[in-house]
Amino acid sequence: xxxxxLPDNPYLLLTPGPLSTSKTVKATMLRDWCTWxxxxxxxxxxxxRHKIEQLATKKAEDYSSVLMQGSGTFAVESVIGSAIxxxxxxxxxxxxxxxxxxxxxTQMLRIHYIPYTxxxxxxxxLNEIEQILVENESITHVAVVHCETTTGILxxxxxxxxxxxxxxxxxxxxxxxxxxxxxxxxxxxxxxxxISSANKCTQGVPGFGFIIARKLELEKCKHRARSHxxxxxxxxxxxxxxxxxxxxxxxxxVVRAFMQALIELEEEGGILAREKRYAExxxxxxxxxxALGFETLLPDALQSTIITSFISPEQSEFNxxxxxxxxKAEGFIIYPGKVAQSDTFRIGNIGEIYPADIERxxxxxxxxxFW
Ligand SMILES: *Cc1c(COP(=O)(O)O)cnc(C)c1O
Numbered sequence: 001x002x003x004x005x006l007p008d009n010p011y012l013l014l015t016p017g018p019l020s021t022s023k024t025v026k027a028t029m030l031r032d033w034c035t036w037x038x039x040x041x042x043x044x045x046x047x048x049r050h051k052i053e054q055l056a057t058k059k060a061e062d063y064s065s066v067l068m069q070g071s072g073t074f075a076v077e078s079v080i081g082s083a084i085x086x087x088x089x090x091x092x093x094x095x096x097x098x099x100x101x102x103x104x105x106t107q108m109l110r111i112h113y114i115p116y117t118x119x120x121x122x123x124x125x126l127n128e129i130e131q132i133l134v135e136n137e138s139i140t141h142v143a144v145v146h147c148e149t150t151t152g153i154l155x156x157x158x159x160x161x162x163x164x165x166x167x168x169x170x171x172x173x174x175x176x177x178x179x180x181x182x183x184x185x186x187x188x189x190x191x192x193x194x195i196s197s198a199n200k201c202t203q204g205v206p207g208f209g210f211i212i213a214r215k216l217e218l219e220k221c222k223h224r225a226r227s228h229x230x231x232x233x234x235x236x237x238x239x240x241x242x243x244x245x246x247x248x249x250x251x252x253x254v255v256r257a258f259m260q261a262l263i264e265l266e267e268e269g270g271i272l273a274r275e276k277r278y279a280e281x282x283x284x285x286x287x288x289x290x291a292l293g294f295e296t297l298l299p300d301a302l303q304s305t306i307i308t309s310f311i312s313p314e315q316s317e318f319n320x321x322x323x324x325x326x327x328k329a330e331g332f333i334i335y336p337g338k339v340a341q342s343d344t345f346r347i348g349n350i351g352e353i354y355p356a357d358i359e360r361x362x363x364x365x366x367x368x369x370f371w
Contacts, residue, residue, distance in 0.1 A: 003027055011331045012357055016149045016177055016307050017200040019351030021261070025204065028260045033252040035245075040252060044259050045244030051262045055180070055271060056194060056212045059187035064218055066211045066236040069250060072176045072197035074230060075209025077105050079172055079193045080143070082225040082232035083217065084111050088140040091116060091132060091169070093124045093160065096150030097338050098174060102143050109226045114139060120151050120339050123302060126159055133167040143172040147182070147304045150338045151297055152346065154178075154304035161190035170217060176200055176209075177306050181278050181350055183271045192217045198254060201274065201306070201350050204261040207254030279305040281349035281358050288362030289347075292369060297344050307348040309337060317371035320345055330364035 006023050013020045033040040045067065053060040068075045080102065084090050089112040092102050099117070106113040116132055118124050124144075133139060142164040146157050161171045172193045175184070179194065181201030186194050194212045198204035211232065218236055225231035229248065238247045268274055282305045286296060289310060297309035312318055320336060323345070327334055337344030349358060 001027075001030075011328055011333050012353060012361075013333050013348075013351060014353065014361065015333060015335045015348045016346070017197070017348075017350070018206045019199065019203065019348065020353060021203055021205055021257075022264060022352045025257050025260045025264065028256050029205075029253040033256060035250055035252060038243075040255075041242075041244030044256055045239070045246070045250075048255065048259055048262065049239070049244070052210060052212060055262075055265075057185045057187045059185075062187060062214060062216075063212055064215050064236065064240060066213070066218075066232060066239060067246070067250070067255070068209050068211065068230070068232070068235060069207070069246070069248065070209060071206060072174075072195070072200075072209045073101065073105075075195045075197060075211055076102060076174055076176075077109075077227070078225075078230035078232045078235070079195055079211055079213075080105050080111065081109050081227050081230055082221045083170065083172065083193055084141050085224055089113060089136070089138045090141040090143050090172075091129075091136070091139045093129065093142070093144040093155075094118075095122060095124060095153060095155070096120050096145065096148035098145045098148055098150060098176070102145070102174065111226075112138075120148075120341065121153070121298060121302075123153060123155055124160065126156070126163060129160060130163050130166075133163065133169065139167075139169060141170045141172060144174070146173055146175040146184075147178040147306050149177045149307055151309050151344075152304050152307040153298055153302050154182075157184075157191070158189050165190045177350075178304070180265060180271060181274055181306060182304070183275055186212055186214075198258045198261075201278075202258065202261050202265060203351055204258035205254050207251035208258075275305065277354065278350055280355050281305075281353055282308060284355045284358040285347060285349055285362070288358065289365070292362065292366055297339065297342065306350055307335075307346055309339060309344040309346050312337070312343040312345060313371055315371040323368075326368045326370075327361075327364060330361075330368065332361050332364060
């Protein structure tokens, strides 16, 4: 079948992932792969690992990567459960649901932790973080989310990890919803473990997450894991020394699609070019929504270019599910809010989405505005 003959999606996903992917990414899944064969291990898995290490840093020789089956949370849990030793303690910085999820994982695994939580509409205070590190020498690790997808807020990772390093802490960053869509360098940003997944800004389909880690720290994870299937070191050891082999069945089609997604990221001009497109999408969205009378939850200075929270109109005629259904019929899927303190809904602009799509969305919202 030719690419043009593949069916179109009935609607665009304006969500934080899984998101709308290109037809060419989906088309690569139309064949099967043997997990034992070089066509898969050497030519796809190893190539992907090489590519994501290059995307993550100019100092790729100091870093290595691990692919981990499951959704993004599985990859987060594998890092938390494998990087922190029995006598370690992690400071978890949270201003949203994904930071809280790290706290939950840590509790479940009975790992010592100190939570530092701030309101969802605020970024963490750097002085307070430093104060906690000064007062708690037993802290060994610092974990934080980059783009907190709950609201779309962008946390000042670079400054947080700089403070963490001043106190010799190991840094863990959940960059799930930002890696591939916001330029960063894990070495320059002092990140020891960065976590992301296939179905966010790299524009692949869901099925695995990946970790880019400083080799020196990765090597220390041996025998530390609290779960067999989520043992980060063991997975890395097998993959790294085994020429791209996974310990257990891998999502072969998803992995092949991810390879294509990385090629398309290169064709687009790399992360900087993608970042520009997303920023343009987001500017178009906010400008159009404000013209229609909507307000954003966050001030522009704190807002990421990934996903935006809008305050639900106060009119009693506004009902999110009704609004959602009408927009779906227009060809757009938006996302409910996740903020505890206020009534919001979210619109994502990552994935195979262009400013012209956002213009059409704004027209549709203007047309169906019924309240
Ligand atoms: C998507 C996302 C995750 C992972 O969620 P899954 O549902 O497990 O894929 C983790 N952290 C952040 C910030 C995310 O946006």
